[in-house]
Amino acid sequence: MSAYQGDFLKExxxxxxxxxxxxxxxxxxxxxxxxxxxxxxxxxPQKIFMMIRAGKREEVLTSDAMWMCTSCYNCVVRCPRKLPITQIMHGLATYAHRLGLAPKMQPTRRFSVTFWSNLTRTGRVNELKLVLQVYFRNGFAAGLKEFWNMRRVGLRLLAAKRMNPFELVFPHRCKDAKGIQRMLAKACEIENRKRGFSQ
Ligand code: SF4
Ligand code: SF4
Known part of the structure; x- marks a missing residue:
């Protein structure tokens, strides 16, 4: 059983x-x-909010619930108190990640980390590279197996021109990748200051 931490709501x-x-x-x-x-x-979300108020810090921050939220906003439009539930769930996920408490092997967390590094490096997501990074993270053999299992989806994406196989060799580059990086760094700096984090 996790320890009660009375000031967790304030945190x-x-x-x-x-x-x-x-x-x-x-x-x-x-x-x-x-x-x-x-x-x-x-x-x-209801349970997570109750646990926060009950001071169950470790149980909340190590939960994988926040990482499973698909941002469908069903809860937000129906909440009688108008809580921004989706944003809170994502905020909790980010906070847990920053503290190093988020479940390491949670697939959405791993996807998010890969997506972010893919995006911030060039200022633009390279979808094919992202897919390869995600599928081959557990080694070549496991990657091939996953790739094969997803072949129909991949072929449909290619047919719909949602994925370009030449992107890996000739990636589209953002005109001002450095500018995007500066903008993101500034946004992080502002958010860190607001939330009391050191840089
Ligand atoms: S937005 Fe709300 S309803 Fe939709 S998955 Fe997330 S928590 Fe569930
Ligand atoms: S719908 Fe809103 S008020 Fe009701 S449990 Fe969920 S967050 Fe709380």
């Missing part, structure tokens, strides 16, 4: 995006009932 309010809304939750359960993940995840 969430100060350090998590939109965290100041958590105390407004009245535990009606509408978000849990509206979420397409309802029966599939251990911690619905």
């Amino acid at each position: 969430v309010e100060a350090r998590v995006e939109e965290g100041e809304w958590v105390k407004m939750c009245m535990q009606c359960g509408v978000c849990a009932g509206s979420c397409p993940f309802g029966p599939h995840w251990e911690h619905s």
